[in-house]
Amino acid sequence: MSKKIIIVGAGPGGLASGMLLAHKGFDVEIFEKNPVVGGRNGSIQLGEYKFDIGPTFFMMDYVLREIFKTTGRDLEDYVKLTRLDPMYNLHFGSLNQAITIFSDRAKMKAELARVFPGAEKGLDKFYRKEKTRFDRLIPVLSHHNNNILDVFNFRTILALPSFSFGKKLYDVMGNYFKPEYARLSFTFQSKYLGMSPWDCPGAFALVPYTEHQDGVYHLEGGLSQSTVAMAKAIKEDGGKIHCSTPVASLLIKNKKIYGVKLADGREVLADKVIVNADFGYTMNNLVPAGAARKWTPKKLAKTKLSxxxxxxxxxxxxxxxxxxxxxxxxxxxxxxxxxxxxxxxxxxxxxxxxxxxxxxxxxxxxxxxxxxxxxxxxxxxxxxxxxxxxxxxxxxxxxxxxxxxxxxxxxxxxxxxxxxxxxxxxxxxxNVYEGAVFNLAHNLNQMIWFRPHNRFEDFKNLYLTGGGTHPGSGLPTIYESGRIAARLICKEFGVKY
Ligand SMILES: Cc1cc2nc3c(=O)[nH]c(=O)nc-3n(C[C@H](O)[C@H](O)[C@H](O)COP(=O)(O)OP(=O)(O)OC[C@H]3O[C@@H](n4cnc5c(N)ncnc54)[C@H](O)[C@@H]3O)c2cc1C
Missing domain, CATH: 3.30.519 (Guanine Nucleotide Dissociation Inhibitor; domain 2)
Structure with missing residues (x-):
């Protein structure tokens, strides 16, 4: 008989895990409190108008493409992607000036030269140096963070210089772009993580890098269509998704999770539970009071938030x-x-x-x-x-x-x-803890080993996905959290991933 996996929440993190595990033959059942899937990555229909609730910048498209590929699918059969170039326009209130941002390098150089003469000289260096950072850090971020020996290994040691310890994103970009607003054009991306450029670790220079290198996409019908596509794939592989079905609490005995209690009083048992609901909300609301050891409400209250x-x-x-x-x-x-x-x-x-x-x-x-x-x-x-x-x-x-x-x-x-x-x-x-929509801040003392683990250490059989967990907020990293949780579960049951 196939192993039963319950997923709490049909946001991008839960759907990514659900897709991979349903494809691997697990009996996947998702409980979502809202009437539709997607969470913050869902849509709102107001009369004849349709809006994405949250994400509008679709970056690192290859992460979702890989997830579809792993399940034997082509993302393009499910959603229509359009690469945007120019990517966006920036208007600087105090300069009464604007710049168009291109992922085409030659066009970007010409635009920098037009708006901030001289700043174009830093672009090639930005691409060159930040590629190294990207190549070193991505393997660390896409690996699970459960085992300290696994975290502090050769891969991480090799990546250490790329963390730019002590430097902020604003400092790092100063190495390439001198005019203040040219520099801000490559640092405002810290807001994608819900942080200030003056506080966001320099390591996250990989965000503007990947944006310029890999581009920004739109999905026809809005970015919420990615979640509709993922839900479709789960159902095609036999998974079940129950919308308008909130989970009231996790069922725990002897520090082991054995299922969930729904808000309507039903108890559903499972071999493993993956929680995609917001991390802070989960710890305060779904975990019975007093049960958590590490992530207690007191510890949460001391965290830095987005x-x-x-x-x-x-x-x-x-x-x-x-x-x-x-x-x-x-x-x-x-x-x-x-x-x-x-x-x-x-x-x-x-x-x-x-x-x-x-x-x-x-x-x-x-x-x-x-x-x-x-x-x-x-x-x-x-x-x-x-x-x-x-x-x-x-x-x-x-x-x-x-x-x-x-x-x-x-x-x-x-x-x-x-x-x-x-x-x-x-x-x-x-259900977003303190309304901090980009979750726990991405300071280095809340990253990797220090961020909530995808296999949760306080209870057996509990896994976490979503922006509040490793590797962090933003769609590509959230998909990655879903992929890491799925891989860990496959490994535990000896299923080839
Ligand atoms: C306004 C805004 C703009 C953003 N823009 C971008 C962007 O451009 N690009 C980008 O990459 N990222 C962006 N993000 C960040 C991030 O990608 C999204 O917030 C993403 O949807 C978070 O995914 P998640 O899986 O962590 O959580 P969620 O999307 O919140 O999913 C969690 C799910 O759990 C459900 N749930 C909660 N409690 C329960 C319960 N008790 N029982 C059952 N279900 C429950 C929720 O209803 C939800 O469906 C943006 C976020 C916001 C808010």
């Missing part, structure tokens, strides 16, 4: 001339970043990311209309900000910025439908 996001999804009865992705840096960017990470709400001058995918993808809004995705990085819920109180003010200011800096004059009268998600909503509706 920032949060104030989201606006706007269905507009008009088109825009905006590119697919545009990012506006606050006029005083440093102050805005300092506010976010010290728990303050920037009053007016905040950074905004806007995505209008309608030129690339006609499926998201009717002809002549726009599904506009507006993202404002803000503090997580440790800030104590009362979002019910300030939500209207932040919305108004974001609309002002859209009107003045993104050319969307009188935008309010064009809004047909709208939804806002605040940090408080991430915590309440999406």
């Amino acid at each position: 920032c949060s996001i104030f989201m606006m999804y706007l269905g507009l009865k008009r088109t825009t001339t905006l590119p697919h992705h545009s990012i506006l840096f606050a006029k005083n960017y440093r102050q805005n970043v300092a506010d976010i990470f010290s728990g303050k709400l920037t009053d007016k001058d905040f950074s905004v990311y806007v995505r209008d995918a309608s030129k690339t993808d006609k499926t998201l809004a009717p002809k002549g209309k726009t599904a506009l995705y507006v993202l404002v990085p803000v503090a997580n819920n440790r800030s104590g900000i009362d979002w019910d109180k300030v939500k209207g003010k932040v919305r108004k200011q974001a609309l002002n910025i859209l009107a003045t800096d993104f050319g969307l004059k009188d935008i309010e009268k064009d809004i047909e439908v709208e939804k806002i998600i605040t940090p408080a909503d991430w915590e309440k509706d999406y």
Whole structure:
């Protein structure tokens, strides 16, 4: 009889594990609290408009391609990918200046020369040096972190210089690009990890590198289509996915997990349980009080967390001339970043990311209309900000910025439908600990050996996937967490991976 695997949560992490294990012949059953799969990587339909809830930058496409390949599939048979080049536009509030970012190296060089004369000289060095870092660090990040001897081995020793200990992303990029805004163009990617460029470890220079090297993709129908495709593959291989079925707690006896208790009271037994629900939420809510040894609520409260996001999804009865992705840096960017990470709400001058995918993808809004995705990085819920109180003010200011800096004059009268998600909503509706949507911060003392392990050490038979676990947040690393958990389970049961 095949071994039973329960997965809590159908986000990208849980779906990646589910796909691989269902293909390997395990009896996979996924319980998802929401009516649809995808989690933060799911979609929202507002009337005729469709929005991605979270991810809009699809990077390191080969990781998901490999997962599909392992299960005998071709990702392209399930989703239509379009590589975006130019990748995005950056607008610098204080310079009243903009730069277009290309993954085509020659075009990027010409654009750097045009906007920041002289800065183009650093591009080749950036590619050369950062390739070495990427080649050294990726094997460490994609390997499991369960065994200390396995973590601190030759692979890691070889990678040690690539960690750039003591250096921040902002310092590392200063080696290549001198003008301040050229440097920021290669460091703002720390926000993909929910961190400040002045605090994000230099090791994460691999993020801007892989973005420029491997490019950024759009998926037709939105990035949520990746999760729809993964769910389809799981079902094709005999796995079951139960939506609108929240898990209330993990069943534990003698430090061994033996199944889950559903919110409707049913108990479902399993040989192994993989939890994809947010790590901090899981430890505080699904693990019975007092059962955890290492990751106690007290320890969690002391962790460093990522920032949060104030989201606006706007269905507009008009088109825009905006590119697919545009990012506006606050006029005083440093102050805005300092506010976010010290728990303050920037009053007016905040950074905004806007995505209008309608030129690339006609499926998201009717002809002549726009599904506009507006993202404002803000503090997580440790800030104590009362979002019910300030939500209207932040919305108004974001609309002002859209009107003045993104050319969307009188935008309010064009809004047909709208939804806002605040940090408080991430915590309440999406079960995200402290609304820190990029999970535990990626400081080196919360990475690799120090990040929650994919085979959880506090209890037997429990595995973890998702952005709060090793190797970290962001879709490629989340898929990797799912792949590591699947590999560990296969190994334990002697199934060839
Ligand atoms: C606004 C935003 C923008 C982002 N942009 C990008 C981007 O451009 N590129 C990128 O790579 N990454 C991006 N990310 C980061 C990250 O890739 C996503 O957040 C990703 O969806 C996280 O995946 P996950 O598997 O860790 O968790 P989730 O997607 O949250 O999945 C966890 C699942 O568990 C379910 N669950 C929770 N509790 C229970 C329970 N008790 N019972 C059953 N099910 C439960 C949830 O409903 C959810 O479906 C973004 C995140 C956000 C929020």
